[in-house]
Amino acid sequence: MASYKAPLREIQFVLHDVLDIEQLAALPDFADMVGRETVDGVVEEAAKLIEEKIAPLSARGDAQGCRWEQGEVRVPEGYADAYKLYWQGGWVGLSSSPEFGGQGLPYTLSKVVEEMLCSANVGFALYPGLTSSCFEAIEANGSEAIKRTYLPKLATGEWTGTMCMTEPQAGSDLAAVKTKAIPQGDGSFLIEGGKIFITSGEHRMADNIIHFVLARLPDSPPGIKGLSTFVVPKFFVKPDGTPGERNKVRCVSIEHKMGMHGSVTCTMAFEGARGWMVGQPNQGIQNMFVMMNLARIMVGFQGLGQCELATQNAIRYAQERRQGKAFNNGDAIIEHPDVRRMLLTMKALTEAGRVLAYETALNVDIAAHHTDAAAREAAQDWVELTTPLVKSFLTDAAFDLGSMAVQVYGGHGFIREHGVEQIVRDSKILALYEGTNGIQAMDLVRRKLMLHNGRLAQRFFERVRKDLALAGADGRDLAFLERPLSQALDAVETTTRWLQESFKTNPNDAGFGAVDFLKAFSLTALGYNWLRMVKAAAKQPDAGLRKAKRITAEFFAARLLTQVPTLCANVRQNADSLMQLEAEQF
Ligand SMILES: Cc1cc2nc3c(=O)[nH]c(=O)nc-3n(C[C@H](O)[C@H](O)[C@H](O)COP(=O)(O)OP(=O)(O)OC[C@H]3O[C@@H](n4cnc5c(N)ncnc54)[C@H](O)[C@@H]3O)c2cc1C
Incomplete structure (x- = not known):
């Protein structure tokens, strides 16, 4: 059975040291809610409930499944009690509006809880998840009478x-x-x-x-x-x-x-x-899109949760499993370079993916609650641009990392008992629902790049360039990351302009290149996240954290970020001949 331990240190590092969630304290709606103690207290309490009561149901839920009997549905054993504990603990309505019985905490915090829930038991997570989506859709457009009738019970999760x-x-x-x-x-x-x-x-x-x-x-x-x-x-x-x-x-x-x-x-x-x-x-x-935009971010968090689950189980297994002598004489499989390659890929994508997802959530809060219109607009631009990245990149990564976890386990990964094959099976749907990942890529290329004359992507490029310039200025040796990040940014920016132009004359080119472009854009965003993580880690007292961040960043910069220029070159190909093959000639 796959086991789950909430990565509290990592979550706290991203929230406080990389993204500064305390900045939300400047917004009147959250003034007393985002102090370090409050944030950590909420996350730790949720982690305890999730690890102890919900994670143990995942394997059973997978084995038993749901049953239909004459129109009634029976969920797996233990789910009803766990759901009751979950909603009665106030976790469903954590960030819902207090006007309707929610707790009014930042959306970011509810997504952190969502990540943990989706690592522990992603099948269970859909019951509260869709409830929140339904709440959001009714809250945005419902009449006063409809809101009063349904929202209080949806906010608490008493109704789903x-x-x-x-x-x-x-x-x-x-x-x-x-x-x-x-x-x-x-x-x-x-x-x-x-x-x-x-x-x-x-x-x-x-x-x-x-x-x-x-x-x-x-x-x-x-x-x-x-x-x-x-x-x-x-x-x-x-x-x-x-x-x-x-x-x-x-x-x-x-x-x-x-x-x-x-x-x-x-x-x-x-x-x-x-x-x-x-x-x-x-x-x-x-109306549906109000809900769907947030639902897409939610699915991205499902992906992140599954990435974390795959990564931490693979690392634990590789530390314990002894097999063969590695070049440096260790005998746990984590000593083999190829196993390290897999584990570092998993760590590099999961940790930087967490920053991508949390930062999008943070901008949802700023866009909804900031008192300054310009700040709200900038935050909304960030959310619009990164939502397809969060949804697609993290859900494709969940499936890929699930498969990599199976590889790390060897034949034992293929056996049900260890539970990592469940990650592969559970996570495939994430790339399909809430708009398939192909549709997300089209949303990025055809809509988000075009919105406000390209303003969304332009703001992203300017922000990364500014931080890159600062990274060099503060004297740390970050050249190993600055150079490939700068090259990736150049490639993505050039390709963005190419797509904005070619879309007007030949939309098939954009259609062919969309998925590669989304991947290139996401890897660049992750490169930016690694830059900020290494800088934030350098200020930490924990030498192990500093070293782990630095070496994982080096791996990402040299082996994953370098894919961006090639992906971008693929995108900028003409697709005319590819569209000429008749359907029956395939
Ligand atoms: C387990 C599960 C849970 C679900 N939950 C819900 C739910 O709660 N509520 C709900 O309403 N639905 C739900 N769905 C449905 C889900 O959202 C759809 O399956 C999804 O939208 C894709 O539709 P489809 O399956 O008909 O695939 P199709 O639309 O037939 O797509 C097939 C392929 O064609 C591609 N494609 C289609 N159109 C385009 C295009 N315009 N451009 C490029 N490529 C395109 C797709 O990317 C995909 O690769 C669920 C599905 C599953 C399996």
Whole structure:
């Protein structure tokens, strides 16, 4: 069984020494909440609950999975008790608005907890995760009455939420959604249709389930502009706020999946279920995107959690497993250079990936709470630009590092008992849902690079260049990192301009290069993170931390960051001939 120990020292190093989470104290909404003691106290308390009560359920959840019996879903043993402990401990609503019963702590802190939860048991994490997404969508666009009815119980996690978009013919292409919403003249709508792949669509861990549903009004225009969003409760809410009669929505079957067995994935039938519109008619996609942007960051944190799990288990195993004599005479497999190559790759991506994810979360807080409009705008630009990187890069890394962990374990990794093969199976879905990673790459290339005349990427380049100039000025020997980072930045900046231009004349070029470009951009961002981590570590009293950061940074700079110019050269290829092969000629 894979084991999990929350990397508290690493989390605290990133929060305090690299990103300075205490800067949030300058925002009136968080004035008393981000002192070092408070932050560390929250993280340590969450870590304890997660390590002791939730991590041990992961292997069991994987082995048992969920069961469907006559429309009812049974989650794995122990999940219901653990979920109760989790929501009653206040962890679901950690950063939700206090107006609706949340604790109002920074979003960044809730994401740190999310990382730990997703390392410990990513299948379990989806129950509170989708609940928060549903809360965010209703909070952003719901009427006062809808908010008062549903948000307090979603904020605490006493009720759970879903996100119902996908249909058999409508996956990435939501324009094809067919589910209908028929107005009843009393402010309510009857929802008719079928949704597939709905996470947490049915279970009995909560007294009510609130579905957030994408559907089409009878007189709506076709395509994406004709969709609206609705809130559809499993049980109607009585005037006293408690669940009443059952609504006409049911789970007709559940999926049998490659991984994520503890999370239930439902086929849902809406058979004249009564719902209420959230937001304006035909604005459904805009409403969904409020939730989806944060949901994409959430999935990136799922990826980060799985990267951490793979890395720490591989390191522990390699320290203990004795096999063969290495060149330097050690006999634990960690002494073999090839095993070190894998472990350093895992460490380098996970640790710098954590900075990428946390910094995006920090900017979500600044964008929402800063008192200065220019600071809010700059933070929002950062969030927009880095969201596809967090979602895609960290989830691809989770699968790759899961596979690398299996490699470190050798044949033992392929055996279920050790639990690292579960990481490979669990993490594949992260690259598929909330917009596949291919779609994320297109979002980066076609939308984010173009927004505000290229302002988002320009601000990123300027910031990294400024810090690079300072890094040289403060006299430390950082040339090993400055040089490849500077080269990577030049390559990404040149390629950004090329994409901005070529997109106007030949969008297929951008389509072909998008995934490589996202990887190049992400590695450059990670290079920037390593620069800041090495500088922050140099000020730490712990010699072991200083050495580990320095050597991991050297590995990243020499062996991973150097891939960027090649990836960028690939992106700048013309794709005309590749598009000429007819579909049947493949
Ligand atoms: C376990 C699980 C849980 C899920 N949970 C939910 C949930 O809670 N709610 C919900 O609504 N949905 C959920 N989904 C659905 C998920 O979001 C979709 O599977 C996903 O959006 C992809 O859609 P699809 O499977 O139809 O793939 P397709 O859209 O058919 O995509 C297939 C391939 O084509 C590529 N592709 C498609 N369109 C484009 C394009 N325009 N440009 C470039 N490439 C493209 C994709 O990148 C992919 O590689 C879940 C799915 C699973 C398996």
